[in-house]
Amino acid sequence: MIRLLIAEDDPMVAELNRRYVESVAGFESIGVASKPEDVLRRAAVEKPDLILLDIYMPGMTGLEVLEKLRATGSRADVILISAATDMDSVRKAMQLGAVDYIIKPFQFERFQQALLSYEKRRRFFSESAQFKQSDIDAMLFRSEQSAPLHELPKGLTKETLSIVWTAIQETEQADFSAEDIAFASGVSRVSVRKYLSFLQEAGVLTSDVLYGSVGRPQSRYQIHEAGREHMLKYI
Structure with missing residues (x-):
């Protein structure tokens, strides 16, 4: 960590x-x-x-x-x-x-x-104590491309993603928070935030940050209609 x-x-x-x-x-x-x-x-x-x-x-x-x-x-x-x-x-x-x-x-x-x-x-x-020139070149000049869309990042599972996605689809609100989905799915808030972050990066969700008169700012998510079809590649 x-x-x-x-x-x-x-x-x-x-x-x-x-x-x-x-x-x-x-x-x-x-x-x-x-x-x-x-x-x-x-x-x-x-x-x-x-x-x-x-x-x-x-x-x-x-x-x-x-x-x-x-x-x-x-x-x-x-x-x-x-x-x-x-x-x-x-x-x-x-x-x-x-x-x-x-x-x-x-x-x-x-x-x-x-x-x-x-x-x-x-x-x-951290992977090695010694490097070849090709190793250094690969690190300095490699393009920062996202993983293929059908691959889940390390630490995320298809089963939990399915549970979170089901809760998202069943919500009756126009937008929702990580707390809403954690309550509906039974998945911890920390884990839900990771899955929502992944779905946002994949173009499945969009989000806005709301600032209330009191308390902490809150991220509110919405389903991006054009991204729904991407879910078929994950679940």
């Missing part, structure tokens, strides 16, 4: 990012650091594998935080999230070793792509 620390001072954005992280198989959020000094402290003590770092933080920019992380010897990888689109910010982020740079506003698909690409690189470097 890849342990990820969220560095974000806006509680609502931090919660949304946490939900995004938890919906990607193989990743877990170890918490939120809302201040630069908290990021540095938790990076030193908890040693996360990956830090999701907002470039605008109170008292210190994300680039300055990243620079201090490197100066203190932190080996945590960093994905920067920013509304800044100037070349200097992007160049400095890359020079300091950021593994990705996501520009706000972004869609879940781009966020998910960043995590999955990171997971592939991390797995590549």
